[in-house]
Amino acid sequence: MAVQFVTAAEALARLAEFDTVIDARSPAEYAEDRLPAAVNWPVLDDEERARVGTIYKQVSAFEARKVGAALVSRNIAAHLEREMPGRPKHWKPLVYCWRGGKRSGSLALVLDQIGFRTCVLEGGYKAFRAQVREDLDRLPARLDLRVVCGRTGSGKTRLLQALRAAGAQVLDLEGLARHRGSVLGVLPGQPQPSQKHFETRIWHELRSFDPARPVYVESESRKVGNLRVPEVLMERMRRDSECIRVELPDESRVQLLLEDYDFFLRDVDLFERQLECLVELRGRAVVDRWKALARGGEMAQVCLELMHTHYDPVYLKSMQRNFAHFEQARVVQPRTGDPAELARVAAELLAGENTALTA
Numbered sequence: 001m002a003v004q005f006v007t008a009a010e011a012l013a014r015l016a017e018f019d020t021v022i023d024a025r026s027p028a029e030y031a032e033d034r035l036p037a038a039v040n041w042p043v044l045d046d047e048e049r050a051r052v053g054t055i056y057k058q059v060s061a062f063e064a065r066k067v068g069a070a071l072v073s074r075n076i077a078a079h080l081e082r083e084m085p086g087r088p089k090h091w092k093p094l095v096y097c098w099r100g101g102k103r104s105g106s107l108a109l110v111l112d113q114i115g116f117r118t119c120v121l122e123g124g125y126k127a128f129r130a131q132v133r134e135d136l137d138r139l140p141a142r143l144d145l146r147v148v149c150g151r152t153g154s155g156k157t158r159l160l161q162a163l164r165a166a167g168a169q170v171l172d173l174e175g176l177a178r179h180r181g182s183v184l185g186v187l188p189g190q191p192q193p194s195q196k197h198f199e200t201r202i203w204h205e206l207r208s209f210d211p212a213r214p215v216y217v218e219s220e221s222r223k224v225g226n227l228r229v230p231e232v233l234m235e236r237m238r239r240d241s242e243c244i245r246v247e248l249p250d251e252s253r254v255q256l257l258l259e260d261y262d263f264f265l266r267d268v269d270l271f272e273r274q275l276e277c278l279v280e281l282r283g284r285a286v287v288d289r290w291k292a293l294a295r296g297g298e299m300a301q302v303c304l305e306l307m308h309t310h311y312d313p314v315y316l317k318s319m320q321r322n323f324a325h326f327e328q329a330r331v332v333q334p335r336t337g338d339p340a341e342l343a344r345v346a347a348e349l350l351a352g353e354n355t356a357l358t359a
Contacts, residue, residue: 003119004117006094006119006121008122008128008130008131011128012128018093018119019093020091021037021038021093021094022094022095022107023035023039023040023041023096024041024042024043024096024104025043026048027042027045032196033129035096035125035200041107043075043107044072044075048071052068068102076106076110084114089115089116093111095120096121096128099127100121104120104121108120129196133199135206135207136203136206137230140230142211143206145214145216146216147219147241147323148217148218148219149244149245149246149319150219150247151311152311152312152315154246154337155246155337159332160216162342163216163350166343166347166350167350168213168216169210169213169214173202174220177192177198177225178191178225181218181224181225184271184306185224193227202230214353222234237323238324241325242329243325244331245326245332246334247331247333248333252336252337254300254303254307255336255337258300264299272295275290275291281310290306332349
């Protein structure tokens, strides 16, 4: 049995065939980005990789290979002792490293010698990354995107969740970015992924969609927190996509914001630190007033003023400027932001889509 090398395009088309996708790179490389569902079996950890690299540069390639071989052998042995019990003979792994070279080759050789049908990703993560970038430029054009618009607190994300629960195809960019998109959109305890991993997560979603059915997505800015939405996808959303505008009464918007941002109620200091980002736009006096209201327990009033003073005017100008079909948007008007009410609205939207598809 010999190790098989597969191209990135072939590996991704056959991804479901592999029982385990193994990333042989260091933990830091793996954390930045990886193939979908990949597990990390580092052949060299971060410190070891740096050590071997230093020897390579300062001494010689030969000395670096000698040191590296000993480290690689010990690490592979540890992975085998931990992972091999219970693996059946027909287990089929796909192994990759940065370029599909020594690290993945060393691990794959051992797995092959055991008797497993082992494949190596030709060109490694670098080839996978090139495929992701190519697909991100290609895939948006084949999709029928429906952009869900609405002012802050209108329940756009909740509506997307209701649409997904009802069986619709949904691209939740804020969920993939782990951020709610606005200056106050940070999610405590949930750091954002790297830019590369954000793009991989989007790519993984895009390639799963059926082009014959609509895909619902929220009207995001070019950046979600610190992450940039891929340019071709953003242009497709803004220039070519139908818009659906959600209009919710102010009272319900405030209630929804208090529910979705309840961590600010529990940590007013965090809320005040986030408000500092608005000083340049709204002035010190206004921001200090909002802080005082928050400290006094008047968070509902702060939400109302933030909506009317900051978010609503900025949002309307942005939508009119950037989304070509915003003025012709279909309007939906939930009575509240409650899940049951948004489920009703989602069902009506999908009923309309199904009627159009069969007409």
